[in-house]
Amino acid sequence: MSVEKRTQSIDLSHHLSELSKARATSPLKGLMKYFEQPGILSLAGGLPSPAYFPISDISANVLVPESFALTPTESSTSLSWLWKLFGSQNTTKERTQAVTIPKYPAVKGDINLADSLQYGAAVAQAQLQDFLKQFISEVYRPAFGDWTVLIDTGNTDGWSRAVMTLCNPGEGVLCEEWTYPSAMASMIPFNIQPVPVAMDGLGMRSDDLENLLSRWDPLSRQMPRPHVMYIVPVGQNPSGSTMSIARKKQIYDICVKYDVIIVEDDPYYFLQLGTYTLKEDRSPSAMPSGKPSADESKRYVSTLTPSFLNFDYEGRVIRLDTFSKTIAPGSRLGWFTCNPVFAERLERQGETSTQSPCGFGQAVITKILTHWTYDGYIRWLRGLRTEYQQRRDFFIDCLAEEFHLHAVPAVAGVWEGCIMYQASSKVKKSTGMTEKYSARNRTMFSFVPPVAGMFVWMRLHLDQHPSFAPGDRDTLETKLWTKLGENGVLFGPGWMFAANAMAEDPDDNDSGHFRISFSNVEFAELKKAVTIFGRVIREFFQEDL
Numbered sequence: 001m002s003v004e005k006r007t008q009s010i011d012l013s014h015h016l017s018e019l020s021k022a023r024a025t026s027p028l029k030g031l032m033k034y035f036e037q038p039g040i041l042s043l044a045g046g047l048p049s050p051a052y053f054p055i056s057d058i059s060a061n062v063l064v065p066e067s068f069a070l071t072p073t074e075s076s077t078s079l080s081w082l083w084k085l086f087g088s089q090n091t092t093k094e095r096t097q098a099v100t101i102p103k104y105p106a107v108k109g110d111i112n113l114a115d116s117l118q119y120g121a122a123v124a125q126a127q128l129q130d131f132l133k134q135f136i137s138e139v140y141r142p143a144f145g146d147w148t149v150l151i152d153t154g155n156t157d158g159w160s161r162a163v164m165t166l167c168n169p170g171e172g173v174l175c176e177e178w179t180y181p182s183a184m185a186s187m188i189p190f191n192i193q194p195v196p197v198a199m200d201g202l203g204m205r206s207d208d209l210e211n212l213l214s215r216w217d218p219l220s221r222q223m224p225r226p227h228v229m230y231i232v233p234v235g236q237n238p239s240g241s242t243m244s245i246a247r248k249k250q251i252y253d254i255c256v257k258y259d260v261i262i263v264e265d266d267p268y269y270f271l272q273l274g275t276y277t278l279k280e281d282r283s284p285s286a287m288p289s290g291k292p293s294a295d296e297s298k299r300y301v302s303t304l305t306p307s308f309l310n311f312d313y314e315g316r317v318i319r320l321d322t323f324s325k326t327i328a329p330g331s332r333l334g335w336f337t338c339n340p341v342f343a344e345r346l347e348r349q350g351e352t353s354t355q356s357p358c359g360f361g362q363a364v365i366t367k368i369l370t371h372w373t374y375d376g377y378i379r380w381l382r383g384l385r386t387e388y389q390q391r392r393d394f395f396i397d398c399l400a401e402e403f404h405l406h407a408v409p410a411v412a413g414v415w416e417g418c419i420m421y422q423a424s425s426k427v428k429k430s431t432g433m434t435e436k437y438s439a440r441n442r443t444m445f446s447f448v449p450p451v452a453g454m455f456v457w458m459r460l461h462l463d464q465h466p467s468f469a470p471g472d473r474d475t476l477e478t479k480l481w482t483k484l485g486e487n488g489v490l491f492g493p494g495w496m497f498a499a500n501a502m503a504e505d506p507d508d509n510d511s512g513h514f515r516i517s518f519s520n521v522e523f524a525e526l527k528k529a530v531t532i533f534g535r536v537i538r539e540f541f542q543e544d545l
Contacts, residue, residue, distance in 0.1 A: 006145035009315020009339035050114035061096035065376035068383030116363035122350035201418035206250035235268030235453020276449030292375040315339035454519035477512025
């Protein structure tokens with residue numbers, strides 16, 4: 001939608017919670033607007049003097065944006081993986097450039113510690129605001145014109161603020177049937193309950209959402225029809241699915257019809273990894289120089305599935321972004337993109353809780369971004385995508401070496417519409433001078449390679465366990481999880497990702513789940529973990545060879 005055709009956001013203030021409506025401007029923070037007035041002699045605030053900040057400047061050696069290749073460099077042979085396992089990837093000298101943040105600016109308007117480490121408003125510093133506005137305009141392209149930006153201390157803080165701003169006790173929040181547990185844990189103590197919506201291979205099902213909202217009975221449900229949705233549309237946590245453009249449009253239209261606010265939690269947006277290809281089907285690829293350029297930035301952005309913001313002509317999307325997955329979680333820095341009414345209420349909440357994010361983190365990240373420029377940051381994101389794609393591919397390749405994987409279409413459930421891999425034990429058979437492997441019939445687990453994010457969502461076929469009995473699912477899942485932990489491998493237990501852990505899924509009552517992260521373990525450790533997992537699960541299913 002062109003800028004000329006963009007509409008302004010509609011009035012959605014009726015969605016504000018009673019708590020949010022009651023928030024007034026913080027008396028002291030309300031003075032901030034005067035501090036920037038030229039020539040003002042401020043004796044009003046309790047601001048310490050920057051002269052007594054014990055840091056004269058901060059210097060950092062920042063990686064260059066083109067530090068990582070843009071395409072995987074492995075060939076289809078196992079020798080490349082041996083290089084990854086035992087090569088010198090961790091000893092390669094990093095290419096860096098030095099940046100310095102002084103206490104006082106050499107040029108008016110430059111990033112400086114006197115401002116960054118001072119008390120401030122619960123909004124981004126001016127340089128960061130400018131960068132984020134360009135970034136959002138170029139990458140997300142909101143369909144309404146009066147969107148605004150507000151910083152927070154990451155998406156967990158962002159969601160906590162959003163749910164308190166929009167929901168009253170006794171209400172429900174629409175979410176995927178499997179979802180991020182911390183998001184649910186932050187609202188349940190306030191008597192705000194998850195309302196799960198069924199999923200398929202593209203994430204939340206639009207038909208199930210329509211049926212749920214159209215047939216909602218407040219009396220039998222003992223709560224009003226939900227007017228807020230929490231959704232992770234890219235690299236869905238934990239399933240790894242990514243929602244298509246058509247599905248997003250369907251869900252957005254349903255939310256317009258039933259007046260639902262969409263809170264789009266999208267930390268894995270730039271880790272859209274593409275479809276997994278078996279190792280033997282991959283071809284070698286060259287390593288381009290990948291110097292940052294505007295044309296390359298545009299081409300890359302065009303490959304990303306659009307945000308809900310891109311379809312949001314009413315201003316009913318609150319998008320949560322974070323630097324946790326693209327720069328560093330410890331920076332504790334993220335941002336909202338939303339309509340100005342919601343932003344003002346979210347800012348009021350931040351004034352009396354987190355205030356502004358840590359000045360050190362905000363100053364350093366802003367300096368990195370302005371040093372890299374927009375095209376440089378896009379180049380960095382492209383390289384990150386390739387790095388995590390290689391980690392995903394290597395992890396699944398290890399599973400393929402340890403187990404017999406049989407590809408079948410998933411016709412129901414959370415993976416409906418995807419190609420699913422069923423894993424069974426390999427049986428070694430000697431045939432003259434060669435050894436071949438066949439598979440046992442028992443499927444121990446299955447999974448769909450994620451197309452985005454950092455996780456493999458694994459379904460355990462516990463009904464195939466020799467001692468399985470109806471109702472034994474949770475016990476067996478916990479036993480296997482514990483046995484893995486005792487052998488030095490820790491997976492995420494599946495039960496914690498259920499949106500409503502008390503509800504049983506009648507179509508899937510014979511299986512447990514694990515969420516397995518491939519993002520923060522090096523290749524040798526990934527290989528070792530899969531080897532241990534193979535031994536433990538074969539013993540668990542009594543398939544020792």
